[in-house]
Amino acid sequence: MSRSTIIGGLALTALACGAFGAVSASAQTKATLTDPQIAHIVYTADTIDIENGELALKKSKNTRVDAFARDMIRDHTAVNEKALALVKKLNVTPADNATSQSLVKQADAERAKLSALNGAAFDKAYIANEVAFHKEAIGEVETTLIPSAQNAELKGLLQAGLKIFQGHLQHAEQLDAALK
Amino acid sequence: MKRLFVAAGLVMCALAFGVTPQPVAAETLHASMANVAYVDVPATARVGDVIEWTNNDFVAHTVTARDGSFDVTIAPGKTGSTALRKPGKTPFFCRFHPTMTGVIDVTP
Numbered sequence: 001m002s003r004s005t006i007i008g009g010l011a012l013t014a015l016a017c018g019a020f021g022a023v024s025a026s027a028q029t030k031a032t033l034t035d036p037q038i039a040h041i042v043y044t045a046d047t048i049d050i051e052n053g054e055l056a057l058k059k060s061k062n063t064r065v066d067a068f069a070r071d072m073i074r075d076h077t078a079v080n081e082k083a084l085a086l087v088k089k090l091n092v093t094p095a096d097n098a099t100s101q102s103l104v105k106q107a108d109a110e111r112a113k114l115s116a117l118n119g120a121a122f123d124k125a126y127i128a129n130e131v132a133f134h135k136e137a138i139g140e141v142e143t144t145l146i147p148s149a150q151n152a153e154l155k156g157l158l159q160a161g162l163k164i165f166q167g168h169l170q171h172a173e174q175l176d177a178a179l180k
Numbered sequence: 181m182k183r184l185f186v187a188a189g190l191v192m193c194a195l196a197f198g199v200t201p202q203p204v205a206a207e208t209l210h211a212s213m214a215n216v217a218y219v220d221v222p223a224t225a226r227v228g229d230v231i232e233w234t235n236n237d238f239v240a241h242t243v244t245a246r247d248g249s250f251d252v253t254i255a256p257g258k259t260g261s262t263a264l265r266k267p268g269k270t271p272f273f274c275r276f277h278p279t280m281t282g283v284i285d286v287t288p
Contacts, residue, residue: 071276078239078256163215164239170279 033099033148039087040094041103041145042161045137046076046083048107049130055114056126065123068175072130072168079161086153120179127176134169138162208232208261213241213254213274218282225264226287234259242275251275 033041049072056069087094110129117125141162149155206228211221214236225231235241235254243262244251247270254260264270267288274280 067275074276075239082238160215160238163217164237167216167277167279171277174278 036092036095037097041099044100046080049076059122062123124179130172138165221282224285229264230261232261244275246271
């Protein structure tokens, strides 16, 4: 992990930004991503947001935050089911890679921070992280994953996922403003 | 004979003055969801009409009136209906994706 990423990790939102940002700066250049790697990245990112949502359901007492978390779990589960069905159809095995590993590492650190918070502090931090996470995910899908995807169906899934993530970002931003 | 004559007269009178309004048949209109947006939503409809929604996304959506007059959840790839029972401009949104919004002008 780069020093700048560690410093960025001091802020909750910056942590999430760093998850994808560290990947862009990694040796695994955008051009080298294969479809099996892209599938793995999508599944990993979705799983991270599902787990964050499950944490929010356990910790938050705020009905709007609770509803948002349920929305994230529902939609990211749907994306993952779609992705798994596609890799099965294409007879492709998702391939672990530096991007996925970086995402998991950053998400684990973020979840540890969130776990230590309660009440309104948790709600604000969770939603702020959702804003940052979806911003970075959208950027990565737009600039790296979609251009790199070779299979048309995978590209289509990414494009559909992009619309969903953009909706999530707007929803998270609305909540973020309401919680301040 | 006299009674029959009176009845026939009443019918003719009613027809002439249009006092037997023909009920306007309610329609089933169609709209859909795609790319986390409502698509082809009719701008206007009448009270009693039904809108049949087709969810072409792979995530679930709702069609929820802000005034509470209808609320339906539609699973991916499925259809669902909302009956329009109140006149007026009726804004609606998706409870799962609040950035999805629309409005139908419901006439009496």
